[in-house]
Amino acid sequence: MEEIIKKYKGIIPDALLDEINSNSDQLNRKQLEEVLEKTKAAYEFAKIQPGEAIGIITAESFGEPGTQMILRTFHFAGVAELNVSLGLPRLIEIFDARKTIKTPSMEIHLKKECNNDVDKVKKIAAIIKQTRFQELVSEFSINLAKMQVEALLKKKKIREIGITPVTIIKILQETLKSCIVKSDGDKIILKTKVENSELTEIYKLKEKAKTVFIKGIKGVTHVLPVKRGNEFIILTAGTNLKKVLQIKEIDQIKTTSNDIFEIAKVLGIEAARQAVINETTNVIKDQGLEIDIRHIMFISDVLTISGVFKGITRSGVTGEKESVLARASFETPIKHIINAALSGEKDELNSVIENVILNQPVPVGTGLPDLVAKMKDEENEK
């Protein structure tokens, strides 16, 4: 049985073959062959013909389900989970290739040794989470008599994340070079180097000290260990994929981020394409809708075609179109036409939209083939 299926490898997609294989025990040899032959015919039939207007079909396929999506999100999507933007806003975010996304997050998978041990998972989560100085302090006060800032440390919290007050002082001294850092019992005292400094300066120092980065991975503001299936993963708010991938305990193969620019930078443009596909599919699935994978693959191909992740905006994919009329028909038409006139641009009328504007047959479907004639002298030469 397996042999027959193997024969069709390379002709029918692997996903379809697997599906047939899992149900093949109900069939005899002859029936199986018939199924495979019919699948092959159906697959060939489903292939797209040259000249098919796939762009418009894709746009329509996204447009209709888009009307049924959540148009705006305010709430936490669940009590224990982190806030993730979803629905139409997220879809727009992906397709516009926004540089700063609303809810950056990572999904950190762990290596097999530690993905079942709650304590280990919590420990790794603590390593990843960024800690600023203000989180370790229960009370900030300004001592007017001595003109200094006093910070009362949270002893329990410091023990939890596994550092000592001495290292905190060291880090503070390194980052805040303009002041003197001392310890006084449970307190940490910050003083400016200049004698008799003004109150505003002390106040500024206090605010600056609050944001000093003590420990963890920069950018990761929240961590949340969650059980998925039979392993623990860590969800985060804020991303820093490059740093996280360097941690030994995590699974470098499965760990992902939802920031596509970051993926393009760390893993390359092909990974970014895959990320667009996955993110888009997730958004659509979450809303209980379905769009054929081929449309999603097509749009992610378009977004990554130039080697850089670019959105469908006038500074991205649309702005790079060759035709003036095509660009003008998207956004800011007057600007494009004036600029084209000033620089003497030529429109070859090779594509669809400019021919629609000029009321001419468009090069799509049956409008695509051209008549090519053999010229007379060319024939004589032969």
Added chain:
Amino acid sequence: MEKTTTDKFDQPDHMFVPKHMLLSEEEENELLVKYNISKKQLPCILVTDPAIKRLNPKIGDIIKIIRNSQTSPNSPYYRVVISGK
């Protein structure tokens, strides 16, 4: 110890990264003739792309990418190497 992890990290072993291969000159010509196109018409990839770092590509090379596609039994994709910015 830390250095070994970063070394490994230079070659993205990630589930999102498909196999990238460098085409030889013959294969390049074969491809361009087969589809009757010039290199300019191919999709691009930056020289600085992390996924092709270990191939040491030059500008103008063609990279063959073998993706795991759900809808196609074998789907080679080609990108031409361009200079980064």
